[in-house]
Amino acid sequence: MRIDILPLCDQHYRTMEFSIAPHNFNYSIEYFRCTDKFCHRCFSESLGYVTPIKDAPPLVSANQRRCEKHGRPMFISSVDRQRNVVRFACPEEGCREEA
Numbered sequence: 001m002r003i004d005i006l007p008l009c010d011q012h013y014r015t016m017e018f019s020i021a022p023h024n025f026n027y028s029i030e031y032f033r034c035t036d037k038f039c040h041r042c043f044s045e046s047l048g049y050v051t052p053i054k055d056a057p058p059l060v061s062a063n064q065r066r067c068e069k070h071g072r073p074m075f076i077s078s079v080d081r082q083r084n085v086v087r088f089a090c091p092e093e094g095c096r097e098e099a
């Protein structure tokens with residue numbers, strides 16, 4: 001898991017922080033978590049953006065973007081609020097694919 005990437009929350013574009021799951025986050029140990037304390041959005045390298053629900057399988061949104069080269073879930077790397085442009089990047093090391 002790379003920890004040098006800086007994903008933004010896909011709900012309101014806040015920065016996310018690297019986090020290690022407590023027990024019972026049953027599908028990913030390491031992930032990024034939105035820094036808004038009322039937002040439970042997470043980004044997991046294997047799943048993409050998810051909102052964990054205790055004791056339930058993860059629900060990945062249908063419009064989760066994937067890298068065309070690697071098939072990996074992409075994260076939001078930057079947002080241009082003035083032009084309303086959201087940029088996605090691939091978590092694969094060295095991949096320059098953007099969407």
Ligand SMILES: [Zn+2]
Pocket residue numbers: 009010011012013014034035036039040041
């Ligand atoms: Zn959030």
Ligand SMILES: [Zn+2]
Pocket residue numbers: 067068069070071072090091092095096097
């Ligand atoms: Zn890629």
